[in-house]
Amino acid sequence: MFGPLVAAGLEGVDPDSGPIVDLGAGTGRGVLAVAAALPTADIIAVEPSAAMRAVLMARVGSDERLRQRVTVVGGDLDAVRTPEPFAAVLAMNMIGHLDRTARKVFWTSLARRLAPGGPLVVNLQPPSEAVEVMETPASAVVVGRRRYLGSGRAAPTAADQVTWHMTYRTVEDGVTVAEERVSYSWWVLSEAGLRDELSVAGLHAEHLGPPEAGVYIGRRPAGR
Template identity: 45%
Template sequence: MTDPYERSAEFVDVMMAPHWEALGPPLAKALQAFEPGPVVDLGAGGGLGTLVIAEALPDAEIIAIEPSLALRSVLTARMSERPALRDRVTVLPEGLLQAALPPRVGGVVAMNVIGHLTPEERHRLWDLLAPGGRAVLNLQPPAEPVEVPMARFADLRLGRHRYEGWGRAEPAGPGSVTWHMAYRVYEGERLVREITTAYAWRVLGERALREELAEHGLALTPTGPEDLGMYMIEEDAHV
């Protein structure tokens, strides 16, 4: 598998941090509904969400799946420098289809990742939840394969440098877009570095996801503030 974050990992983690200030509290709240058992943090990135899980569920074992070597290095460092987490966070480098997971998990967290998964991986994910398991995820626009104009999504300072993150999407077939990302580093007004990357993202809207989940006897319920696009997935009580 090629790693879409190989060259951008140094920017992705720091640029995700402000988003986690908003995502953390509703995720922590939603996690209180999880059954006891290991929690899988799917596509854990640098582990900002893993820290939220660890704090919200202080007794839970956490299995953090992160295929990107670059982001996994951030994740491993972030976990291992916290003595309380060393005994209960396991980092797996494989994708979801290859990862050796316990037969029963308490739940899955899939934040900012669902568009990276193939349909086969998504079905594996839903199968993991039966019986009794729950998942929390977020859906990010676009929900259809449409063009998204170039926009700045991050602007932060580190020492003498200012980091900007830019992205635009273009349709790439019936269910996908290609995101084109640019990460720029400025010293004053001068552009001193620019890294560009592109990756495929499978678009998924609420309706399509609900229909897919129904095939697995699962229901989708919004959770947290509406603008965050977060959902809880659990066994459909009406089936």
């Protein structure tokens, strides 16, 4: 569903009007979706994590067509140096890393740099409020003889914050050969909260795809 939703969000975007910016690009899933939807677009992929950025660089570097039009930037929105307005922005699976104050700055800066009518594609990951989440499988990938499994649980730590506790296991022949645990803070945001915050920044939000997907498209109205 990810690729089709990104393609739907970018429908009508003129790739000659400015770069497509993927904020929190991770290992490049969004970059590939943008590249497929807009084959001539200039793409700026922004990722603060050095580990994820290394995978992203390897993915881009292995494809000559991507190498010609994808710029990988370490850091955040402020690290994007181009003076051009952004034709579109992806902010997938990243907004929970920002607290309320940081989000206000983020939305305001983003709205200022987004071209009039240009779409912001953003999603909200559960939970939408600070509640406990029981251990839940998150990923399972088989590579060669090994299975790579991820799971996570969350515990509330503030009125608008949870801490995610993730476990990553490597399994071969039914035996766990490696295990790593990671914890990080995540600020929760409801749909109503997202709409209110975007509205304050001058962006109008609506659902993109089925409501259960939790994906939204925000736009700065033309002329503003």
